[in-house]
Amino acid sequence: MKKFILAPLCSAFIIPGLGQVINQELKKGVFLLSAVFVLFVIAAALLFFIVKSLLSQPGTVHLSLSHILERVDLLLLLGAFGGIWIYSVVDAFLQGWRRERRRER
Secondary structure, three states: OOHHHHHHHHHHHOOOOHHHHHOOOHHHHHHHHHHHHHHHHHHHHHHHHHHHHHHHOOOOOOOOHHHHHHHHHHHHHHHHHHHHHHHHHHHHHHHHHHHHHHHHO
């Protein structure tokens, strides 16, 4: 399978950054993989604290500023992940396409 097809598919459906590794852009791929891992760990910890705070007093709704900020932080993390994901897929396709065109010449 051609790299300009395989690389973005791996970045899109497996993990962002894998397409860069397939395209032999190791530094960029490791950076993206690391960024996704860090965002995942932070989001998981934040989600744990949100669920823990909601379950600490069942039957009550928490609308304090700290709870709203926790949810905003989670949305920002998801937005950052989405941005990295889109960049990874588009970059993997474009770099794979350029490498394929250079090889054909």
